[in-house]
């Protein structure tokens with residue numbers, strides 16, 4: 001190994017500097033050496049190459065045993081010598097039977113062999129055999145011409161390579177300017193065959209021509225020889241790339257620095273216009289007391305915060321197509337649907353779509369998001385309403401459905417066999433004039449059944465809802481979610497009978513008031529004590545005399561069962577609301593909601609971590625729901641919500657055959673709902689395949705609804721259950 005030495009003397013230092021890499025390298029030097037065996041011809045060739053390269057060559061006269069180019073390990077000493085002598089070219093001569101008069105011409109890069117061309121020398125004629133003419137003796141510092149004659153230098157790989165190597169070997173120093181009289185020699189290389197060239201060295205003789213341009217004559221001065229390429233090795237690509245890298249020859253221009261005879265080196269710096277009076281002092285002003293400095297910093301932070309808040313106004317959530325008066329809502333959200341350039345906005349009744357201008361198409365995809373609308377003229381650049389996309393959206397399901405499918409809602413519902421109309425066909429059902437409310441009843445706009453009536457009423461109720469932005473804040477304060485489905489499954493495993501979801505229900509449209517003395521918390525606790533796994537709390541006020549307050553009360557009273565919010569959900573907003581009141585599960589009724597709504601709403605449930613009980617009543621609804629991915633819980637309602645007819649055979653019918661198999665395969669838990677009064681009924685639906693039952697009337701009507709559970713199941717199931725133990729459900733917020 002070579003040690004890296006730091007020079008100790010000035011001479012050594014200069015020597016090392018000479019060898020160090022430079023922007024413009026010095027002329028390449030050639031190392032000339034031979035192997036163990038040589039021949040007279042070879043000796044002469046090497047001597048003459050040395051002569052031609054005079055000043056730029058180092059010649060070793062001793063035999064070198066270890067040099068075998070092309071062979072692995074045979075190039076190490078070559079590389080070592082190259083480093084020692086600072087030669088980047090070498091000519092190695094050897095002579096053997098197999099390769100007589102052999103020359104290997106090679107180049108080094110970074111003192112490692114870069115490439116090799118091996119030639120055999122034939123028909124060698126030394127300098128001495130040519131006539132010596134003093135007149136054409138080379139001048140000091142003269143530069144040679146190169147003439148490569150023959151197509152071989154274009155076509156043959158070997159000759160192309162040889163040409164490259166010869167140029168490097170004989171070109172001498174690279175200069176920027178040439179004095180033409182300094183060109184007095186020509187190396188003429190003629191391709192004789194695809195691997196052989198005739199190499200000769202000529203002098204240029206200028207003869208009188210009678211004009212100002214002399215006649216040029218070439219006089220062979222020798223040596224000359226035929227070179228037959230035997231082997232060659234090209235550099236590998238990465239080394240080649242590295243070796244070919246060129247540095248910028250122009251040193252970087254130094255800007256703004258000048259030299260002055262008197263003042264010496266002068267520098268210029270640029271300072272932009274300074275308004276010294278307006279400059280703010282930093283918070284860390286030296287000399288300011290620490291307390292004052294800190295007080296100043298915290299004040300600045302606060303200011304920045306309030307400024308930020310001002311730019312993010314509270315936003316009213318709504319959908320444009322609802323009957324809101326946009327002008328009375330300076331800032332609102334709506335739904336924006338569209339294909340990049342073609343964003344569609346459904347405006348409010350007061351404004352036509354012409355009054356809108358929109359920004360932010362949503363990535364060329366048909367997607368929806370809320371809109372923020374400002375009043376015309378209000379911080380709007382072009383005097384029109386400004387609508388911007390906002391990522392925290394909740395969409396109204398009707399508009400989403402229509403926009404997504406491009407089909408009016410009525411048609412969507414019809415296509416999916418949904419008979420419930422989401423809204424009266426001719427505008428809102430109720431009109432208000434001052435304190436009075438009146439309804440124009442006619443065949444078209446009066447509800448056809450109780451379910452439709454409830455749904456239309458929901459639409460009216462929902463107009464009173466609070467903005468989503470406020471609701472989202474309530475969500476943070478909501479009690480933690482309990483695993484509704486997990487509890488049902490665990491319970492079924494434990495008792496081997498359907499898990500009970502006991503319903504806290506005061507009245508129903510079909511049965512009227514079910515229980516006069518109604519204390520939701522008391523009922524809920526007794527249900528829990530007597531073995532209910534989960535509870536269902538009715539929240540619809542008008543038809544079931546329930547409330548969200550009941551849900552909240554039960555949840556905060558220490559009841560540990562997971563809670564189902566029994567509500568008629570028609571808008572995603574209600575799901576957020578239910579969660580904010582402590583719901584662990586919500587009900588989605590397939591008779592009311594088209595597929596897209598169910599998908600969208602179950603997605604929201606997943607986002608909130610709560611369960612969705614998707615309720616079906618007939619085959620059509622069951623098939624639709626089974627087609628939707630990610631459904632975990634299906635309820636089969638034995639009661640027809642349009643006619644109130646109850647038939648527990650319905651559960652059996654819907655679970656028979658392929659449907660039952662698919663449900664099993666998908667790992668869906670089925671809940672048997674409504675009309676269950678006796679242990680026989682429970683056993684019947686259990687046999688049909690349900691793993692949970694939802695029971696209201698038969699329990700709530702009894703004096704002691706808790707005790708009624710044992711009667712319904714034919715045995716006391718309370719002993720099986722202990723929530724803390726089995727479900728590891730702890731705490732109650």
Ligand SMILES: O=P(O)(O)OC[C@@H](O)[C@@H](O)c1c[nH]c2ccccc12
Nearest residue numbers: 637673674675676694695696697698
């Ligand atoms: O009264 P029952 O038979 O115990 O039914 C309870 C429950 O199934 C029923 O209240 C119900 C099922 N699906 C609904 C949808 C809305 C309102 C109520 C329900």
